[in-house]
Amino acid sequence: MPTEVLRAPLVVEFPFTRSLGPVQSAFLTGLRERTVLGVKTKDGRTLVPPVEYDPVTADEIRDLVEVGATGTVTTWAWNHEPRRGQPLDTPFAWVLVRLDGADTALLHALDAPGPDEVRTGMRVRIRWAAERTGAITDIACFEAYEGAVGGEVGPHDGEFSDLVTGIVAHARLDYTYAPGRAQTAYINALSDQKTVGERCPSCHKVYVPPRGACPTCGVATTERVEVGPRGTVTTYCIVNIKAKNLDIEVPYVYAHIALDGADLALHARIAGIPYDQVRMGLRVEPVWTEGGRFPDHYRPTGEPDAAYDTYKELV
Amino acid sequence: MPSAKPSARPSVMRPVRDIAIVAFGQTDHLRSTDELSEVEMLMPVLHQVLAATGLKTSDIGFTCSGSSDYLAGRAFSFTMALDGVGAWPPISESHVEMDGAWALYEAWTKLLTGEADTALVYSYGKSSPGSVRDVLTRQLDPYYVAPLWPDSVALAALQAQALIDAGDADEPALAGVAARSRQDASANSHAQLRGSVAQGDYVVRPLRTGDCPPIGDGAAAVILAAGERARDLCERPAWIRGIDHRVEAHSLGVRDLTDSPSSRLAAERAGAFERPVDTAELHAPFTSQEVVLRKALKLGADVAVNPSGGALAANPVMAAGLIRLGEAAARIHRGESDRALAHATSGPCLQQNLVAVLEGDS
Numbered sequence A: 001m002p003t004e005v006l007r008a009p010l011v012v013e014f015p016f017t018r019s020l021g022p023v024q025s026a027f028l029t030g031l032r033e034r035t036v037l038g039v040k041t042k043d044g045r046t047l048v049p050p051v052e053y054d055p056v057t058a059d060e061i062r063d064l065v066e067v068g069a070t071g072t073v074t075t076w077a078w079n080h081e082p083r084r085g086q087p088l089d090t091p092f093a094w095v096l097v098r099l100d101g102a103d104t105a106l107l108h109a110l111d112a113p114g115p116d117e118v119r120t121g122m123r124v125r126i127r128w129a130a131e132r133t134g135a136i137t138d139i140a141c142f143e144a145y146e147g148a149v150g151g152e153v154g155p156h157d158g159e160f161s162d163l164v165t166g167i168v169a170h171a172r173l174d175y176t177y178a179p180g181r182a183q184t185a186y187i188n189a190l191s192d193q194k195t196v197g198e199r200c201p202s203c204h205k206v207y208v209p210p211r212g213a214c215p216t217c218g219v220a221t222t223e224r225v226e227v228g229p230r231g232t233v234t235t236y237c238i239v240n241i242k243a244k245n246l247d248i249e250v251p252y253v254y255a256h257i258a259l260d261g262a263d264l265a266l267h268a269r270i271a272g273i274p275y276d277q278v279r280m281g282l283r284v285e286p287v288w289t290e291g292g293r294f295p296d297h298y299r300p301t302g303e304p305d306a307a308y309d310t311y312k313e314l315v
Numbered sequence B: 001m002p003s004a005k006p007s008a009r010p011s012v013m014r015p016v017r018d019i020a021i022v023a024f025g026q027t028d029h030l031r032s033t034d035e036l037s038e039v040e041m042l043m044p045v046l047h048q049v050l051a052a053t054g055l056k057t058s059d060i061g062f063t064c065s066g067s068s069d070y071l072a073g074r075a076f077s078f079t080m081a082l083d084g085v086g087a088w089p090p091i092s093e094s095h096v097e098m099d100g101a102w103a104l105y106e107a108w109t110k111l112l113t114g115e116a117d118t119a120l121v122y123s124y125g126k127s128s129p130g131s132v133r134d135v136l137t138r139q140l141d142p143y144y145v146a147p148l149w150p151d152s153v154a155l156a157a158l159q160a161q162a163l164i165d166a167g168d169a170d171e172p173a174l175a176g177v178a179a180r181s182r183q184d185a186s187a188n189s190h191a192q193l194r195g196s197v198a199q200g201d202y203v204v205r206p207l208r209t210g211d212c213p214p215i216g217d218g219a220a221a222v223i224l225a226a227g228e229r230a231r232d233l234c235e236r237p238a239w240i241r242g243i244d245h246r247v248e249a250h251s252l253g254v255r256d257l258t259d260s261p262s263s264r265l266a267a268e269r270a271g272a273f274e275r276p277v278d279t280a281e282l283h284a285p286f287t288s289q290e291v292v293l294r295k296a297l298k299l300g301a302d303v304a305v306n307p308s309g310g311a312l313a314a315n316p317v318m319a320a321g322l323i324r325l326g327e328a329a330a331r332i333h334r335g336e337s338d339r340a341l342a343h344a345t346s347g348p349c350l351q352q353n354l355v356a357v358l359e360g361d362s
């Protein structure tokens, strides 16, 4: 199929609002206060960052301890091309750091002039972010530190004023969406104010919009067929609640419309007729607005209604 | 950090029914397939395995698929692909938001119950629309890790450095894994990277381009059948003697990144250590992960590891694990292997691992 496929940017963004359990709440509040907390397991290990359940035994754990803001690199990787959202925008090392007093390691970034300045076993300390909100990013990064293992390590009651109880985890992913061969043909036809479907070579049904496969036969649909422009209302509903950002007066009618020659109904708004006079069997045609990429709505053609038998398979 | 305790040594569970992989198909794996929708990419592969067995879609007892909405950037993206399996009239169907290897596991358990005698398993992934390095960050712990956006190569690089520090590998050894994989892929017409491939510059040190999998699109399908049905459909079925999957703590800092105790335990439960295998298809997207898995799975130098080229030659995310099972089975079908181990992974640094043992009739 030599037709050029369509492409468009697609951005998926969502701010996940997450609540924190007692342990995560204490840990993230602690970071805001420049205090690093871990939890102690029954067998005496200290986990940093802390979790609420022992990863080996699944025991609930709540015993908080304070560990040092200095630690030792247990492994590292030099990141010469930082990516969006990462802690530093200059080349840095990813590091796992075992903080003094902890038995497990925390993932973060290490600010260093180059890979020759980083090694497993090197001593590092936390560089705190200037503005801290109760998030892992309150640690701006780690930096080299010439000092022995030490620092105050001991039990902590986890009590802070104004505990952080939730975080907002922002996510953003960028895509280039390409709808594929069948839908590209459909969208291209719409720009000429035409509607095309595809016929199944096996059951001969015409699907619109086409997706490239017949869901009954599981085979590719390739024969392109122009359908409509007129069609028949097969079923409908009356919308009484105004949608946000939608400039259509309620009540209005949304309908399934079987375009002439199609074996699948598509859906669209019906206008040009009082909402309470729309009915099954009503013959309609598309109304395009200037520059519209699909019909704005369908309106009655004035033809006699279609007989039920002609569209009952499509209801 | 102790691994899963070896003390209470489990007895290997014998499947209550004989179930085999009887057909395997895959697409050519390509950097981009944006002229095709997911279902358009998938359908030829479905037809390939149906044709190989002579089954029609209406003959299939259970259908299970694996894919990810995060690759497509759309919710419920798998429902579109269902058009390719002839889902009307209604069929018995299920989906896992994981690699298709886990869909195969679900289908296998379905056949074990006796509710179905045949199953179609497929999976697909189009990495080309997005940035797979960033997409994979969304599977990380959302509190402590995901806000830092460590991409998949960065996490694998931490594991590689841990291996180098432990003396289990060095950069030339990793390059050797890359070269051998792409050389073996020369015989695999579906592979994306074949033959001599430059080791290249660092992506995230110590991993170079050559240590990382190609980014690409692809799909795969297998058909499972039970008992005599398998013999009817395939001359030499690849019997699944055992299959198991295990997971490790999600926090990287509590794990020993130089080992894969979950792979070892899954292999033990699948019966992999009872007798030697001659072939191992390992889902190791990074060279360093093959080093970890060889050690964890106790694979000697006499085992043919990734004769297909493995994930270093083609890594369609969500299908690459199922392809390992399919490649291992296909070697048995062709009489090139009598007993093969197939492995699939998911999550950062080999967090989750599935191991199956496949055998041909002698």
Ligand SMILES: [Zn+2]
Residues within 6 Å of the ligand: A200, A201, A202, A203, A204, A205, A214, A215, A216, A217, A218
């Ligand atoms: Zn059909």
